[in-house]
Amino acid sequence: MIYITRRERFNAAHRLFRSDYTDEKNLEVFGKCSNPNWHGHNYELFVTVRGEINKETGFLVNLKTLSMLIKSRVIVKLDHKNINLEVDFMKDKLASTENLAVGIWNELDESVRELGAELHCVKVVESENNYVEYNGK
Amino acid sequence: MIYITRRERFNAAHRLFRSDYTDEKNLEVFGKCSNPNWHGHNYELFVTVRGEINKETGFLVNLKTLSMLIKSRVIVKLDHKNINLEVDFMKDKLASTENLAVGIWNELDESVRELGAELHCVKVVESENNYVEYNGK
Amino acid sequence: MIYITRRERFNAAHRLFRSDYTDEKNLEVFGKCSNPNWHGHNYELFVTVRGEINKETGFLVNLKTLSMLIKSRVIVKLDHKNINLEVDFMKDKLASTENLAVGIWNELDESVRELGAELHCVKVVESENNYVEYNGK
Amino acid sequence: MIYITRRERFNAAHRLFRSDYTDEKNLEVFGKCSNPNWHGHNYELFVTVRGEINKETGFLVNLKTLSMLIKSRVIVKLDHKNINLEVDFMKDKLASTENLAVGIWNELDESVRELGAELHCVKVVESENNYVEYNGK
Amino acid sequence: MIYITRRERFNAAHRLFRSDYTDEKNLEVFGKCSNPNWHGHNYELFVTVRGEINKETGFLVNLKTLSMLIKSRVIVKLDHKNINLEVDFMKDKLASTENLAVGIWNELDESVRELGAELHCVKVVESENNYVEYNGK
């Protein structure tokens, strides 16, 4: 069993808030992240998959294929987008890094299996001081 | 003459576009950065000042004072904000990193002089692949 | 189950030595880290907590609360301090990174539980080449 | 149980290819990594060992000893070398990062045990976007 | 006058040696960098251009255009290549980082001018400990 990790990046706008809260309540709970005019981040996404090394290629998976999978299923939906308004898998969810990590896991889980590997961890880095990890359980 | 640099950070949303362009024209000129729903970045700001070492303290300037100056005059206006909509010194300007660097220079120039130093360079890092530097000339 | 990590930083002096060793013996066992006049580091501390996502907020824990907890219970005791002489939870312990990680774990374990999460990992980075991780078992 | 990690670095040339493939087939499977004239990387190697803290020293293992072990058993064989042509433990293997991680594990496993610790993880970083982890199972 | 910098990356093999030296002499002068079987690096290339901000776009140059220029004139020639054997602008030159920086400058100088800017600096980072800068004079 070996683990391989691919990093991809995306820039996006978001806002943390609940429409059933007042602006004051949103500010109290979510702080400056609730700014109604949005703010944004350079997100880093680390996708770790696990499995056996293919004897023919020496690869667990072809990293180019893995990269294209992540780009086509996740990055294209998030990069230079507004997470609250434009991302199908985040619809009706709070745009927190936690929910983002779970959402990205669900976008990737099955397609990684089709590559002959298993999704092991989705890590979303929101800033140099904060990151979230999810491993599907 | 010695140079000292302080890094501060801010997260913000922005959009590159001209209101006198159609959406198609904006997309053509500014690419995905023109997304009407905004996107955002983790910006890093490096402020370099120059001057003589104060013999009494061994400092060019007290870094805590410099940090507080940058925070009060620049970061508080930009952090978790929308650069197009909420930043006074960017009003009526394209929210490019170039204009941001010039705008930040103008916010800091005089107050750095009051600290007994001269502003030497404002560097704005928009992503790990792009940054802009301005030195007032 | 989701994992969220907060990074905080502190600068501190320390020395690796045993008072029951001679200086020669200390030098032999601890190398230049035994310098009687101290040396120091920029330490990075990564605190990972785990738990369920709160449906109301989309958060595992509020990162601002977690950050303030780490600062009030750990950083304030270590930052710009001498680990051997001034840190209560390191009293009578060798000031190694290993003992530091265990000591920080003990400072945080209960208070993280009061936030509704569980402490998962304390990672102390002493230099770009060395780090220690502890997960309480 | 505590975990300590030491980073070492090496620069090496390699090529991904099978001698039983044509150049066209190698290009199809391995992409530009199959270039017959080689290419190379600045590899980072993170070796994590685990065990109990030695009460006498406060150390899990002496990092200087661990560093010298990694250098003498691994780095000296890889640094400024051609992985395909010159590295004994990679002989007759595809020079993939996956195989490199497994090969390095096998070089270190027993000698780490002689230090009184257990090898926990070998992580090989090939670029800022790719890394492989192996933990012996 | 404003300065904008774009980072691009390439992986390449090289060897430092003179064909009119013996292997022993090459080893003496160039150290392990003279290994006849090659070694390699993850190079980072920082290209800084300078000029006036275009009032219509807020840009000095469109970074996408600059990136494509660097890729088409430099990266495509260097990435996953052997610098000694395959790079036209390094033909008959020692494959040092110094010569590489000058070579890249010459590849870019004129085409940057066609973008309406001036090439200001070419910085080639060979490892985390070494880099070379050239500004054409």
Add this chain to the structure above:
Amino acid sequence: MIYITRRERFNAAHRLFRSDYTDEKNLEVFGKCSNPNWHGHNYELFVTVRGEINKETGFLVNLKTLSMLIKSRVIVKLDHKNINLEVDFMKDKLASTENLAVGIWNELDESVRELGAELHCVKVVESENNYVEYNGK
């Protein structure tokens, strides 16, 4: 004219204070950096030299020679030391990063000339947020 930069690192303890100040005055002027029990940093030192490329070697200077020069004249005096108590070229000076940069410049200036190059810049990075540059004028 080309510029080459070598990074070296050192860990040291220091304290910012004047013996002719009271503890209260030191605290007021130097903040927590005046802690009488010391604190410390992982310093990074970037030494940039300039000159012509040697046609015989393709080098400005041999980086191994430059590295050994920096280590023997600067790093050995600073690494794992107390800057206030143990560093000859900092004797009777405030242990600020500014004075450190000037002190290191003076240690290196002549010996770099003996290598056939000119010292261009000494950059001392004290933390990820602060650094000082000095170029001898």
